[in-house]
Amino acid sequence: MGQVTIYLDDETESRLKASAKSKGVPVSRWIAELVREKTGTEWPEEVRQLAGAWPDFPDAETLRGEQAEDVRRESF
Template identity: 40%
Template sequence: MKQLIVEIDETTEARIIIAAKTAGLSAQQWLKRIIDEKTVSSWPDSVKALAGSWQDVPFAEELRSGEGREKTY
């Protein structure tokens, strides 16, 4: 496993330690989790499953079908 040295100020270090303890993790585990979450390259399956689930929403073409026409009231 590789090691990475990062210089941080004392306030940031304290925040990391507190957040890690709150999550029940070591500082290294907590930082890895944050990095994994922030560098994800695809949508989670739960989000992918939502695609097409709103059938009652009109498509853009339908919404724009009246554009350019004068409205009569």
């Protein structure tokens, strides 16, 4: 398990401690959870549950089928 040292101003440290205390977790766990949240590589479950939530939104095949032909670009 890694160990990290960070330097915080007094106000930030107070806010950190108060937030960790309100969640009932140690400061190190609060910071670790924040790092996991900010460095996640997957969409949050709440966002994934929204898939298909808009019944009138066209599906991927419909969107791809409506693409027009590319326009020829001018040469330089």
